Amino acid sequence: MAEIVVDNLTKVWSGSPAVDGISFTCASGEFTVLLGPSGCGKSTTLRLIAGLEQPSAGAIAIGGRDVTRRSPAERGIAMVFQSYALFPHLSVAENILFGLKVRRVPRAERDERLKRAAQTLGLTQLLDRKPAALSGGQRQRVALGRAIVADAAVCLMDEPLSNLDAQLRQEMRAEIRSLQRRLGMTMIYVTHDQVEAMTMSDRVVLMREGRIEQQGTPAELYDCPASGFAARFLGTPPMNLLPAAIGAGLLPGVPAAAGGSIGVRPERLRVGAPGRGLAASIEAIEYLGADTLLTLDAAGAKLIARTDGHARHRIGEVVGVSCAAGDLHFFDAGSGRRVEANGNGCNAPERGEGA
Amino acid sequence: MSRLRASIHASLLLLPAVVLLAAFTHVPAVRTFIGALYTTPRGNRPEVFIGLDNYRHLLDDPVFWQAMANNVWYAALTIPLSVILALVMALAVDARLPGRAALRMAYFTPTVLPMIAVANIWLFFYTPGYGLLDQVLGLFGVAQTNWLGSRDTALNAVIAVAVWKEAGFFMIFYLAALQTIPHDLREAAAIEGASRFTFFRRVTLPLLMPTTLFVLVNAVIGAFRLVDHIVVMTRGGPDNATALLLYYIYEIGFRFWDSAYAATLTTVLLAILAVLAAVQFLFLERRIHYR
Numbered sequence: 123m124a125e126i127v128v129d130n131l132t133k134v135w136s137g138s139p140a141v142d143g144i145s146f147t148c149a150s151g152e153f154t155v156l157l158g159p160s161g162c163g164k165s166t167t168l169r170l171i172a173g174l175e176q177p178s179a180g181a182i183a184i185g186g187r188d189v190t191r192r193s194p195a196e197r198g199i200a201m202v203f204q205s206y207a208l209f210p211h212l213s214v215a216e217n218i219l220f221g222l223k224v225r226r227v228p229r230a231e232r233d234e235r236l237k238r239a240a241q242t243l244g245l246t247q248l249l250d251r252k253p254a255a256l257s258g259g260q261r262q263r264v265a266l267g268r269a270i271v272a273d274a275a276v277c278l279m280d281e282p283l284s285n286l287d288a289q290l291r292q293e294m295r296a297e298i299r300s301l302q303r304r305l306g307m308t309m310i311y312v313t314h315d316q317v318e319a320m321t322m323s324d325r326v327v328l329m330r331e332g333r334i335e336q337q338g339t340p341a342e343l344y345d346c347p348a349s350g351f352a353a354r355f356l357g358t359p360p361m362n363l364l365p366a367a368i369g370a371g372l373l374p375g376v377p378a379a380a381g382g383s384i385g386v387r388p389e390r391l392r393v394g395a396p397g398r399g400l401a402a403s404i405e406a407i408e409y410l411g412a413d414t415l416l417t418l419d420a421a422g423a424k425l426i427a428r429t430d431g432h433a434r435h436r437i438g439e440v441v442g443v444s445c446a447a448g449d450l451h452f453f454d455a456g457s458g459r460r461v462e463a464n465g466n467g468c469n470a471p472e473r474g475e476g477a
Numbered sequence: 478m479s480r481l482r483a484s485i486h487a488s489l490l491l492l493p494a495v496v497l498l499a500a501f502t503h504v505p506a507v508r509t510f511i512g513a514l515y516t517t518p519r520g521n522r523p524e525v526f527i528g529l530d531n532y533r534h535l536l537d538d539p540v541f542w543q544a545m546a547n548n549v550w551y552a553a554l555t556i557p558l559s560v561i562l563a564l565v566m567a568l569a570v571d572a573r574l575p576g577r578a579a580l581r582m583a584y585f586t587p588t589v590l591p592m593i594a595v596a597n598i599w600l601f602f603y604t605p606g607y608g609l610l611d612q613v614l615g616l617f618g619v620a621q622t623n624w625l626g627s628r629d630t631a632l633n634a635v636i637a638v639a640v641w642k643e644a645g646f647f648m649i650f651y652l653a654a655l656q657t658i659p660h661d662l663r664e665a666a667a668i669e670g671a672s673r674f675t676f677f678r679r680v681t682l683p684l685l686m687p688t689t690l691f692v693l694v695n696a697v698i699g700a701f702r703l704v705d706h707i708v709v710m711t712r713g714g715p716d717n718a719t720a721l722l723l724y725y726i727y728e729i730g731f732r733f734w735d736s737a738y739a740a741t742l743t744t745v746l747l748a749i750l751a752v753l754a755a756v757q758f759l760f761l762e763r764r765i766h767y768r
Contacts, residue, residue: 174664
């Protein structure tokens, strides 16, 4: 059991809070992604959990044990750094075994674990090399090797894929995910890439300005964003947010006077003949193969619609844009938070502490 | 044809440097080796080839052996002391502490000062009776000591000055090297459970090895080269207790004007330095990780 419980955690840097009273729980064996734009406090949160920073307030428990004041080594964690933090003067094998030697694990067991980790990660041929003689992806694997050889129940990762090229990143996403499942590690993974969050995680904790904006499964965040920010952060292209006065035109019977904004996902929009729904003109057409993105202008408000296959439209054409009742999301004008309306199955969304 | 032209061009480009190096380094060096095989020309007596007689004389010269022993002791103390002190100071001012900029400057100041000035300052520290050292020790009831005037303390006293002067210089190199070690290595090691000492021994020290080799080579050269303070403070005395090889060469060459014997001593000094440098490179090179 290695459940991680973060309770009301706060970190203040010279007066301004980087992490502002956040609470969340990662169940044992679960893959949790801390997601957010840069400066939202996600890396600080991870460093607090690792014990590399001391919290200003709040508590952290790992496996039911309060570790708030414990040193990093006492927390039973492994960590993969963004830069990989490999020791440049040590070979791959020595890098992987560094922690085991420090902890005085007997030699036979050390060798056994190294062999296993090297096989798992395909590093067997590279064990004698120095990090400088490895490619970015290979260094990444060594960093992973160092994390899994420790047999720690908890693994923390700080943007581990950000230094890799797109192709490799995609491969490593799948590999890290399957590794985590196979070893049953409790994983907290920091990223600003919503695709990584969507594809890898069991749970997403979306952060903004030191607070949790929303937490839940990727599907919950995608289908029922708790705020305009959450709605825009997940999904490519992001959710369309329209002023209520304009957005009301999408569907008859929507109260336009309510104020705030109305959101709808690009793939939920139906583009048809003018006269039905909201009148808009086509500004741009992006053909992506499987689908086509239409950039539309409706009375000055921009929105993007995703349509199947080849577009049958021309730039400048005027069309009618509509959607179904359950596809609309309503957000408050002042706070940007979700306003409950009906029909889209989001009546009891999970909320972050900031709600 | 074009190859010939290229090599002529190259030679011409190298010529100014070659001329300067030859005139001021190589020719004098060769002249020194040759001069060591002749007698010193004096007045109407021209120099005479005597083969290795100068070296035989050297083996029988008690002052040479005294200077040699002094220099070995001087090197054996100043090199490790100044290098270790430099590393300790660099680790201290690399840490996050208040006023570290001032501390760095304080450590580096001795390096900036001319050795002549440093020697004069220390001359005052060592003055028997009212010098700083005796005054402080006097508070604890220690009797007066003639630090520079006594055979027992003079050599160690000039060693202290050299260490004080050199450590700050070496510290700068260690400090620069320490700052190239990424901070997350320390964090990764902390998560693995490595103590600060383990991290220092297994990571910091190996990563500092290229710097250590550089500093060591410089320290060795310094131990045989730095004699300014001897000239100011003791002039090799009392009774040759602080005579170092280079100072002895200076005395032979420019006070007694025995240039042939000075050339012999110089050849020996150069041979010692060459052997030491070779040993350091061959021995340490294999154990060093260069980035």
